[in-house]
Structure formats: structure tokens, C-alpha cells
Amino acid sequence: MELRLYTILRDAAGSEAVRIPCPPGGLTLGEALREAARASGGLGRALETISWEVYGLLDDGSRLSLEDRVGCGSRVHVIPPPSGGEGGVVVEARLLKPGESVDIAGLVARAASASPANGAVAVFVGTVKAVVGGVRVEKLFYEAAEDVAARVIESILREEAAANGLSAAIVYHYTGERRPGETTIVAVVAGASRGNVYPGLQRVVDRVKREAPIWKVEYRERGVKAYILGDRVVTLSGPEPRSRAS
Numbered sequence: 001m002e003l004r005l006y007t008i009l010r011d012a013a014g015s016e017a018v019r020i021p022c023p024p025g026g027l028t029l030g031e032a033l034r035e036a037a038r039a040s041g042g043l044g045r046a047l048e049t050i051s052w053e054v055y056g057l058l059d060d061g062s063r064l065s066l067e068d069r070v071g072c073g074s075r076v077h078v079i080p081p082p083s084g085g086e087g088g089v090v091v092e093a094r095l096l097k098p099g100e101s102v103d104i105a106g107l108v109a110r111a112a113s114a115s116p117a118n119g120a121v122a123v124f125v126g127t128v129k130a131v132v133g134g135v136r137v138e139k140l141f142y143e144a145a146e147d148v149a150a151r152v153i154e155s156i157l158r159e160e161a162a163a164n165g166l167s168a169a170i171v172y173h174y175t176g177e178r179r180p181g182e183t184t185i186v187a188v189v190a191g192a193s194r195g196n197v198y199p200g201l202q203r204v205v206d207r208v209k210r211e212a213p214i215w216k217v218e219y220r221e222r223g224v225k226a227y228i229l230g231d232r233v234v235t236l237s238g239p240e241p242r243s244r245a246s
Contacts, residue, residue: 002075006162012046022072029056030066089161090114090168093153098176102186111190115167122197124187130180136221142175145213156207164200166191
């Protein structure tokens with residue numbers, strides 16, 4: 001079993017990840033952390049310092065309390081209290097349909113008010129490019145695994161809020177058809193200063209693009225469909241598909 005550690009827990013343990021032996025039937029999260037603390041006195045002291053106010057996140061976004069059992073072979077992200085003040089971090093992930101609008105000013109105001117210690121809010125708005133590699137793009141289509149995509153994004157937001165000291169992390173991502181110039185994603189983060197909101201925002205956007213189960217197809221001129229699959233672009237423009245690096 002692997003425990004991924006962040007901020008004070010990572011620094012106290014001297015490692016970003018701790019592997020512990022797992023008996024048949026697994027362990028509760030609390031048992032796993034106590035086992036890890038026995039191997040690292042620093043981690044144990046850090047857990048005591050924050051009164052064991054932690055929870056776990058699995059890679060699929062499932063949230064675990066200290067009493068929840070974890071299966072062997074699992075990776076658990078151990079999340080201490082984020083830097084959001086008494087009310088905790090503001091996290092929201094939403095998938096939007098075509099025709100739904102985003103109140104960006106409202107999201108900024110919500111993020112800014114998440115903590116009295118906030119001194120900065122950063123915003124990223126992605127839009128559809130009209131030209132890619134010198135080729136005109138007529139439209140995009142975003143397909144999502146809707147049952148899990150928002151949970152995966154929420155998990156990313158919680159992890160990056162903890163890692164970067166953010167008090168708010170919000171992502172709205174469109175699905176369905178989008179035309180050149182239209183918004184595809186809005187990400188808003190807040191924190192104490194530009195020193196943590198800039199890198200936090202970039203990490204959030206980069207990870208959502210890499211990890212969220214959302215796929216993009218570009219409909220290009222002359223009837224070409226370009227499937228964006230990781231670092232590959234697979235185009236279908238005739239009887240035989242062809243691929244090239246993006």
C-alpha cells in the first residue's frame with residue numbers, strides 16, 4: 001500500500017510517498033498511517049501536531065475517513081487541512097453542456113472570499129483555436145466519462161490545493177460541441193499571494209488536461225477529424241487512418 005504525503009506530512013516524513021506492508025484484508029486508513037508513523041517518528045509527530053485531522057483520497061476520487069478500510073495495492077493521497085481557514089478549502093468541479101454559461105466574475109468573488117488570508121486570485125480561460133498547425137478548425141467536440149470525470153477533477157483540485165496552499169480551486173469544463181473562440185475550460189484558484197496561486201493554477205490546468213477522462217476531437221477543414229489522444233493526434237481523412245505526434 002502506498003501513502004502519498006503533502007506539505008507538513010511530506011516534509012516531516014522526508015518523502016513524498018511511503019510504502020507499508022499490507023496484511024490480507026487490508027488496513028483502515030488510520031491503521032496505515034499509524035504503521036507509517038512507527039517507521040517515521042517525524043511523521044507521527046506531524047500527525048499529532050495537526051490532531052490527525054486528515055482524510056484520504058483514492059486515485060478515482062473516492063474519499064476515505066480514518067476508519068475506512070483500504071485494499072492492498074491501493075495508493076492513498078493523505079490530505080491534511082488545506083489553507084482555507086476555518087471553513088476549509090473551497091473546491092468545485094463541474095461539467096457544462098453547450099448553452100450553459102459561466103459567471104467568471106462570480107467565481108472570482110467566491111474564490112477571493114474563501115479565506116480572510118487571501119491576497120491573490122488567478123484565472124485561466126481556455127478557448128477553441130481557429131487554426132492548429134496552419135489548418136483551420138471548424139469546431140471541437142468534447143466527450144467525457146461523465147460518471148467519473150467530475151470526481152477525478154475534484155480529486156486533482158483537493159490535492160493541488162493542499163500541495164500549493166490554496167484556499168479555493170474551481171474548474172468548469174465544457175462537454176459537447178464548441179466553436180472557435182468559445183470557452184472550453186475555466187479554472188480559478190485563490191491563495192495568499194501570486195507565489196502560490198500562479199504555480200497552483202498551472203498545476204491544476206495541466207493535470208486536468210492530462211488526467212481527467214475527457215477527450216477532444218477537432219473537426220478540421222476538408223472533412224478531417226483529429227482525435228487528440230495524449231501526446232498523439234490521430235487523423236481520419238480517408239479510407240486509412242494515419243497518426244502523427246502533436
